[in-house]
Amino acid sequence: MTQLQPPRPLARLTPEELSDAARSTVSHYQQRAEDFREGTKDHDVSQNVDALLRHLPGPAPQRILDLGCGPGRDLATFRARGHDPVGLDGAAAFVTMARAATGCEVWHQDFLALDLPAERFDGIFANAVLFHVPTQELGRVLGDLRRALVTGGVLFCSNPRGPDVEGQQGLRYGSYLTLKTWSMFAMAAGFERIEHYYRPTGRRREDQPWLATVWRAR
Secondary structure (H helix, E strand, O other): OOOOOOOOOOOOOHHHHHHHHHHHHHHHHHHHHHHHHHHHHHHHOHHHHHHHOOOOOOOOOOEEEEEOOOOOHHHHHHHHOOOOOEEOOOOOOOOOOOHHHOOOOOEEEEEHHHHOOOOOOEEEEOOHHHHHOOHHHHHHHHHHHHHHEEEEEEEEEEOOOOEEEEEEEEEEEEOOOOOOHHHHHHHHOOEEEEEEEEEOOOOOHHOOEEEEEEEEEO
């Protein structure tokens, strides 16, 4: 199989700039953890949950990594639906909240320095999280996720879409990619696309800021 090359990064950051971007983004969520929990606890992401679950390589229980699990809302959903979920977040406050709310194993890790066991998971749920990874590091991070999946495992991603721009917005760093650019990064990391859609459903494309993609690990 021909090895695809990821696209060029949209921005080149120094090691210090990368560290600052990660630290400030985590700090944003750490400082606002309680408000974030209250503000998102009733968000309906069932469309995204279903998009992952229907493509998993087998029936429940499947081993799922909830990447950027936050306070644990979706972690609880996966457990309630009979799966074996593990959470991961970079904000210590979210790790504490998710453990208390779900009783699940939750790992405290930096997204730019993931330490994941090889072929541990059947599915990875990355809902509104990977857009915080600078494109300079995105190919490497996606490669880490690919190695953590079994062959045939599934990666779900939902990110705010954009015209291929990235940078600091307040305390948070964000990369806002088109479907084409996001797909190039994912395919170069060893994934093939199963499906994609835009959210919220039932609106005009210009009123659908979220791009959801589902990938199979080759």
